Amino acid sequence: MASHYLTPLFSPRSVAVIGASTKLESIGGIVFQNMLQAGFRGKIYAANPKYTEVQGQPCYASLADIPEQVDLVVIATPAASVPDLVEIAGRRGVRAAVVMSAGFSEGGAQGKALEAAMQQNAQRHGLRLIGPNCLGIMRPSIGLDVTFSRGGANSGNLALVSQSGAICTAILDWAKPNGVGFSTVVSVGISADLDFGEILDYLVADPLTDSVLLYIEGIRNARGFMSGLRAAARVKPVIVVKSGRHQSGSRAAQSHSGALVGADDVFDAALARAGVVRVDTIVQLFAAAKALAGHLRSQGNRLAIVTNGGGPGVMAADRVAERGVRLAELAPETMTRLDAVLPATWSHGNPVDVIGDADAGRYRAAMRACLEDPGVDGVFVILTPQAMTHPLEVAEAVIEAAASTRKPVLACWMGETQIAEGRRALTAAGIPNFRTPEPGVDVFACISAHYANQKLLLQTSGPLSHHLEPDVEGARLLIENALSERRRVLSEMESKALLAAFHIPVAQALLARSPNEALQIAEQLGFPIAMKILSPDITHKTDAGGVRLNLNNASALRSAYHELIATVEAARPGARIEGVLIEPMVIKPNGRELLVGVIRDPVFGPVITFGAGGTAVEVLADRAVQLPPLNAYLARNMIASTRVARLLGAFRHLPPVNMEALESVLLRVSEMVCELPWLEEMDINPLILDEHGALAADARIVIGPRPPVADPYAHMAICPYPTQLVSHWQLPDGTNLTIRPIRPEDAEMEQAFVRGLSHETKYFRFMDTLQELSPSALARFTQIDYDREMALLVSSAENGREVELAIARYITNPDGESCEFALVVADAWQHRGIGRKLLHSLFDVARQKGLKRVEGEVLYSNEKMLEMMRSLGFQVSQNPDDAQVKQVVKYL
Numbered sequence: 001m002a003s004h005y006l007t008p009l010f011s012p013r014s015v016a017v018i019g020a021s022t023k024l025e026s027i028g029g030i031v032f033q034n035m036l037q038a039g040f041r042g043k044i045y046a047a048n049p050k051y052t053e054v055q056g057q058p059c060y061a062s063l064a065d066i067p068e069q070v071d072l073v074v075i076a077t078p079a080a081s082v083p084d085l086v087e088i089a090g091r092r093g094v095r096a097a098v099v100m101s102a103g104f105s106e107g108g109a110q111g112k113a114l115e116a117a118m119q120q121n122a123q124r125h126g127l128r129l130i131g132p133n134c135l136g137i138m139r140p141s142i143g144l145d146v147t148f149s150r151g152g153a154n155s156g157n158l159a160l161v162s163q164s165g166a167i168c169t170a171i172l173d174w175a176k177p178n179g180v181g182f183s184t185v186v187s188v189g190i191s192a193d194l195d196f197g198e199i200l201d202y203l204v205a206d207p208l209t210d211s212v213l214l215y216i217e218g219i220r221n222a223r224g225f226m227s228g229l230r231a232a233a234r235v236k237p238v239i240v241v242k243s244g245r246h247q248s249g250s251r252a253a254q255s256h257s258g259a260l261v262g263a264d265d266v267f268d269a270a271l272a273r274a275g276v277v278r279v280d281t282i283v284q285l286f287a288a289a290k291a292l293a294g295h296l297r298s299q300g301n302r303l304a305i306v307t308n309g310g311g312p313g314v315m316a317a318d319r320v321a322e323r324g325v326r327l328a329e330l331a332p333e334t335m336t337r338l339d340a341v342l343p344a345t346w347s348h349g350n351p352v353d354v355i356g357d358a359d360a361g362r363y364r365a366a367m368r369a370c371l372e373d374p375g376v377d378g379v380f381v382i383l384t385p386q387a388m389t390h391p392l393e394v395a396e397a398v399i400e401a402a403a404s405t406r407k408p409v410l411a412c413w414m415g416e417t418q419i420a421e422g423r424r425a426l427t428a429a430g431i432p433n434f435r436t437p438e439p440g441v442d443v444f445a446c447i448s449a450h451y452a453n454q455k456l457l458l459q460t461s462g463p464l465s466h467h468l469e470p471d472v473e474g475a476r477l478l479i480e481n482a483l484s485e486r487r488r489v490l491s492e493m494e495s496k497a498l499l500a501a502f503h504i505p506v507a508q509a510l511l512a513r514s515p516n517e518a519l520q521i522a523e524q525l526g527f528p529i530a531m532k533i534l535s536p537d538i539t540h541k542t543d544a545g546g547v548r549l550n551l552n553n554a555s556a557l558r559s560a561y562h563e564l565i566a567t568v569e570a571a572r573p574g575a576r577i578e579g580v581l582i583e584p585m586v587i588k589p590n591g592r593e594l595l596v597g598v599i600r601d602p603v604f605g606p607v608i609t610f611g612a613g614g615t616a617v618e619v620l621a622d623r624a625v626q627l628p629p630l631n632a633y634l635a636r637n638m639i640a641s642t643r644v645a646r647l648l649g650a651f652r653h654l655p656p657v658n659m660e661a662l663e664s665v666l667l668r669v670s671e672m673v674c675e676l677p678w679l680e681e682m683d684i685n686p687l688i689l690d691e692h693g694a695l696a697a698d699a700r701i702v703i704g705p706r707p708p709v710a711d712p713y714a715h716m717a718i719c720p721y722p723t724q725l726v727s728h729w730q731l732p733d734g735t736n737l738t739i740r741p742i743r744p745e746d747a748e749m750e751q752a753f754v755r756g757l758s759h760e761t762k763y764f765r766f767m768d769t770l771q772e773l774s775p776s777a778l779a780r781f782t783q784i785d786y787d788r789e790m791a792l793l794v795s796s797a798e799n800g801r802e803v804e805l806a807i808a809r810y811i812t813n814p815d816g817e818s819c820e821f822a823l824v825v826a827d828a829w830q831h832r833g834i835g836r837k838l839l840h841s842l843f844d845v846a847r848q849k850g851l852k853r854v855e856g857e858v859l860y861s862n863e864k865m866l867e868m869m870r871s872l873g874f875q876v877s878q879n880p881d882d883a884q885v886k887q888v889v890k891y892l
Contacts, residue, residue, distance in 0.1 A: 005815045006194075006202045009096035009128060010139055010184065012071035013042045015146065016063055018085055019076035020046035020054045027100055028076040029055075030148040031136065038145040038152055045070065063088050072096045074136065074146045079103030082132065083117035090125025097122070098146050099131035105190060106133060115192050122193060134189025135165030140182055141208055147187070156181020157210035158292055159203050161196060163188055163217045164243075167282065171213075171289070179427050180289050183208035197224030200232045211237040211292040213285060214276075222604045222717040226274055226627075227787050230718075233275035234780075237297075237450050239288040240271055240278045266601045269625045270717065273634075277449045284442050290432040291443045296408040300377035301448035302328035303441070304370040305351035307382035308358045308389065312414060313351030316380060316437035323445035327351075334373040341365035356386045360393035367401040371409075377448065378408040380440050383422070385415045391422030399429040408447060410440045470668075471501040472675050479678050479703050488680075488702055489536055492581055495699035498676075499684070502668045506696045507586055513579040515561045519554055521582040528552045528585040531560055532698075533568050537575040539700065544571045550585055586688055586697050590654050592647055593686035594662070595623070596669055600680045604717040606673045610666065612644040613686040629720035630670035631744070635663045648689070661693040675723075677715040678703040710848065719787035725845060731832060735796060737805070739841055742791040746804070747782045749795075753804040758827045764862045765824040767885075781809075788812045789819075790845050794834055805829045808838045810846055810854065818853035819846055823865075836868065847892050855889045 015035065019028035028048065032055055035044050045066050046059040053059050060066050063073060063085065073089045075082055079101045089097055104115040115132070122129050130137060136147035140155040149169045154176055162168045165187045172185065183206065186199055196214065203209045212232055219225050232238055242264075271278045279285050303325055307313035320327055327350050330338075338352065342362065347353035352370065354362050363381065370379050381398050383391055391413060402409035411426050411433040413419040426433040434440045475498050482490055490498065496506040508525070511534060512518035522529045533546030541547050545567035548560040561580060568577065595613035600606055604627060611623030624641040626634055639645050639662065650656045665687060673679060681702035688695045706715065713719050726740040742750070754762070755772050773781065784791055791809035795802045806825040813819055821842065825835045846854060857879065858865050869876060869888045879885040 004202050004205060006096070006128065006198070008071040008094075009098075009130065009194075010137070010144075010202060010206075011142060012096065012144070014045065014068065014070050015040065015042065015072045015074065015144070016045040016047050016066055016070045017074045017076065017146070018047045018063060020048050020051075020059060022051060022054055026076075027148045030150070031074055031076055031100070031146055032057075034145040034147060034149075034152065035143075038140070038143040040143040040145075042071075042142070043068065063092060063094075066092075070094050072098070072146070074098045074100065076100045076148075079107075079111065079114050079132070083114060083121055086118050086127065086129075087121040087125075090121060090127045094125075095127055097127060097129050098134065098136050099129055099189075099192075100134060100136060100148065101131075102133040104132045104192065115190070119192055129193035130186065131189040132192060135168050135187035137187070138182065138185035139208075147185070151176065153185060154179075154181035156183060157208065158182050158289060159184040159186075159206070159209045159212045160215075161186045161188065161199055161203075161212065162215035163191070164215055165189070167215045170282065171286070174286055175289070178286075178290060179430075183210075191220060195220055195224065197221055197226075197228035200228035200238075204228075204232045204235060209236065210295070212239070213289055213292070214238065214240045215285070216240060216242045219603050222270075223714075223719070223787060226270060226604075226717045227719075227785060229271075229274040229276060230785060231788070233453075237292055237447075238274075238276035239285065239292065239446065239450075240276055241280070241282065241285045242267060242278065265623075265625045266604050266607050266627075269607065270604050270627055272453050273627050273718065275450075275453045277446050277453060279442070279446060283439065284446070287432070287434070287439045287443045288446045291408070291410075291447055295430075296410075296432065296443075296447050297406070298377050298408050298444065298448040298450070301325045301445070301452065302375060302377045303444050303448075304328045304330070304373070304376045304379045305382065306354060306363065306366045306370060306379060307351050307384075308354050308356050308363075308386065309382065309384040309414075310347070310351075310353050312382045312384060312412070312437050313347070313353055316382060316412075316441055317351055319438045319441040323441060325441065325445045325448060328370075328373070328376040330370070331373050331375055334369050334376075337369040338366060341369070356384075357388040358394075359388070360390060360397040363394050364397040364401060367398065367409075368404075371401060371405045371407055376407070378410070378444050380410045380412065380437075380444060382412045382437060382440075383414065383419065385418035389418075391419040392425060395422035395425040399425065399431060402429070402431055408444065410434075410443055412437050412440045468503055470503060470671060470675070475501040475672075475676060479676065482703060483678070483705055487536065488704060489539075490701040490703065491534060491536070491578070492532065492699060493534075495682075495701040496696065498672070498701060499668075499696055499699055502672050504665055504668050504684075504696055505694060506699070507583050509581045509583045511579045512561075512582050515558045518561050518580060518582050519557055522551070522554070522557055525582065525584045528587075529557065530583045530585050531557070531564060532581045532583070533564060534578045534581050535568070535572075535575050536578070538568070538572055541698075544568050544575075583697075586695060588688050588690045588692075588695070590657075590690040591688040592644070592657060592690070594644065594689055595683065595685040596665055596687050597684065598669065598673055598679055598682040605715050606679065608638075608666065608669055608673065610638050611642050627718055628670045628673045628716065629718065630667055632663055632667070635666040635670075638666065639663075655691045657689045658691055658693050662687075662689055665694050665696075674713060674716065674720040677706045677712070680704045719785065722786055725790075725792070725841075727841070729794075729837060731834075737834070738795050738802075739792055739838065740795070741786065742782055742784065742793050742807070742809075744783045746793070747778050749802065749804050750782055750793075750807075751778055753807070753826065756826060757824065761824060761827055764859055764865065765822065767857075767859065784809075790842065792838060792842050792845070794838055806834050806838055808835075808842045810842060810851075812849070812851065813855075817851060818855055819851050821854050821856045830864075836872070839872065843890075843892060851892060853889060853891055855887065858886045858888055860884055860886050 017032045020032040021029035023029045046054040047063050049061045051059040073094050082101050104111045138145050140153050153172050168187045305316050343355050352366050354366050370376050413423045499506050510521045512521055528550050531548040532541050538544045551557045551560050593614040595611050597609040607625050609623050609625050622643045624638045626638050648657045683700045684696045686697050688697050729737045789811045793804050794806040795804050808823040810819040810821040874888040874890045877887050879887050
C-alpha cells in the first residue's frame, strides 16, 4: 500500500517549531525542549525572529529561512499570526502542521474568522492540520514529542486520541509508573481539519498500533467517524470514554420516540455498532488501557473468581452483576478437581473461595482448574494479606498460570505494604492488577464487551426489496405533496399510507366529517369500530380525549361523535379539527402493545427505536435504539435488549407472538429510513403483535425538507446497501445477467464461486494457491463498508437459484483519491465481455465517490488480463519491488 497521506504528520523526517523559545515555561520553549530530550530521529529546526539560538540550537527568523525541506511545522504563536504562517508553510511544500495556539472558534467572531482563514490557506496547499488549541502529538518510537506535556511517554502499542489536552496529560502521567506505553498520542483540540475519522484511518494501517483509546466530547462528521471507527475496530480493539453522558440534547421532540431517547443512548448504539467498547469514567479508561497494554482478549463474558477472602469475592460478584458480566457456571468435572485440591470448607461454587490460609500451590491448582473449564472465559484472582499468605509466591503462581493460557487473567492484591512486592511482580509480567475488586471486573467487562460488539460490527444489512419491492416512488410523492403544502406532520391516514407503501400492515382508517359520514363508514367496515380525532395540531390523541373505542351500534357512534368533538374542543381550544377517523376495532386478545419509532439525532442522523408501547410509554421508558440500516441479527438484538421482550414469549394463557412479523416491521422501518431522507420522526404506537402477526394500529410521522445531494444516503451515519447500483444486462446470446453490490448473505455463493475457479484463475486473482476462502476472509469480502469500498458481482439464475459468475471490487487507498481494484471471472464465462462490462460499472461507482485514480497489480504471466487493461486505457509498468508483477493505473 502507498504511503499514507498523514505520514508527514506522524513520521516526519524534519520538524520546525515556530515560536521556539529560550523561556522554558512558554509553550514554544517546552515543545522544543521536549523534542531535544526525546531524541527525535530526524532534523529539528527552531524558528523565531527574536533569537539566533534556542536551547543550544540555531534559530531561524522564519520558516522561509530554513534552507531544507520541512515535513511538519509546529505553531506556538498568537492566533493572529497563524493564517499567514500556514500560508508560508504551504508555499514551502510542508504537508502537515500542529497548531497549539488558542483563540480561534472558541473565542468568538474574530477567532472564527481567523480559523476560516487558516483552513482556507491550508486547503489551498494540501496541508493537513491538527488543532488548533491542542496539546500536540507524540510518536515515542521515533522520539517525536511536539507537546507541552512534561515527562514524555514510554514507547508501546497503544494509541491515545483525545479532544482534551488535560485528559492526555493525566493519562500520560499515570501511564509511566503503570508500565503502559504508547505508539501514538494525539490531542485533536478544536479539530478544525483532521478529526477522529481520518486519524483512525491512519492508525488502522499503523504497524506500531495494536489498540486504540479515544476520549470524545463531540463528533462533527458522523459518516467519517463511523467509517474510520468501524475500519479500526475490525482489526484492533478500540475503547472510548465520552463526556456529557447526561445531556438530553437540544432536539425539540414531537413524538414519543423523541421524548424517550437522549443523545447519549444514540452514541452508545453507534459505538456498539462500530464494534468498540465504551467506558464511563477515566478510572475505567485507565483500567482498560492496562488491559490493552497486556494484550488481553476475551471470547466471552463468563468470569471465574478465585479468592482467599469471602468478602472481596462477594464484592467482585456484585460488580459482575452490575456490569452485565456473567459468573461462570463451573462444570461438574471442574468441581470434582477443586474438591480434590481445596479444603472441605471451600465455597463449592463461583466465586471459588480457597480459604484464608491458601498458599501458592492451592491458588495454582484452583486457577488451572478454572482456566481449563470450557465454560470459563477469564479468571479474576483476589488476594488479601492474611497471616499465612505469601503475596509474592502467589503472584508467581498467577504469572505461571497466565502464561499457559490465552484466556485473560486479572489480579487484585488488596492492601499496600505487605502485597507491594507481589504487585510489582504482576506488573512486570504484564498482568493487570488492582487494589480493589471493582476495577478488575470493569476491565473484564470491557474486554468481553469488545468481543460481543465485534458481532455487531460484522452486521451489514442487505436490501429487503429482493423479497418484496416497496413503493418508494409513491411514498416520495406523498411526502413531496405534504411539503409543497408546507406541512411537516403527516395525518394518520398519510402516515399509514407511507407504512403500507413499505409493506407494514396497518389498520384501515377512513375519514368522516359528520356523524352521518361516520355511520356510513361504520356500516361498511362493520361494528365494533374505533373513532379518533384528526387534527394537525394534536400530537397525542388520547391526551386530548380524542379517542373512542368499542362502539358497537349506530346510536353509540352518533353520541360518541358529538362527545368526542366537544371534548377535544374544550381540551385544545383553537386546534384545527379536520374530521374523525373511523377504523375497525382491532380485537387481538393475545396482542402485546409495542412501539417502533424513528428520531433524527443531530449528530448521527436517523435512529430506530423499539420498546413497550401504549399510553404509558414515557412512564415505562422501555426502549432500545439502533442506527440503521438493520438486518435480522440487529433487529433481534434490539428486541432482546428491552424489558418487554420477556412478554413476547408464552406466559400464563398467552401463546408466543410471531417474532418474524416483528422483525419484518423493524426491517421495513429501516428501509423507510434509508430510502426517505425527509423522515425526521415517526411513532408506530401501538404496534399490536400476537401469534398471527403485527398490525400498526396508529402512526404519526414528521417530515422535513432536505436539500438535493448526489449521495442518496448522505443523511445516514452508516452507508446502507446501495440499491440504486443494481442493474440488469443481457449477453448477445440472450442470457440475462444481474450486476449488483455484494450482500452479507452472499457468503455461501461467494465461497462456491471461489471453489469453482481453476487453479490458474485462483492464482491470477489471489497470487496464492488457496483452495477456498477462510471464514475471516469470507466475512471481509461479503461484509463491506459501502462508503469506502465496493464489490460488484455478476450473477445469473440457474435452476431457480442465483449463481455468481464474476466479481470486481475496489478499496479506497489512504490518500482518499485513489483505489486498488481486483477482478475475477469464472472460467466458463471468460471471453464473453463480462469482465469489461463489470469494470466499467465499478469505475462508474468510483467516479461517483470522487476517486481520481484506479490502480492494481497483475501477474506478468496473466497476459489476457494485461491485454484487457491496455485496451481499457490503463498504463502498465513494472513493479519495482517484484519482477513477477506488473502495476496498472487508470485515471478516471
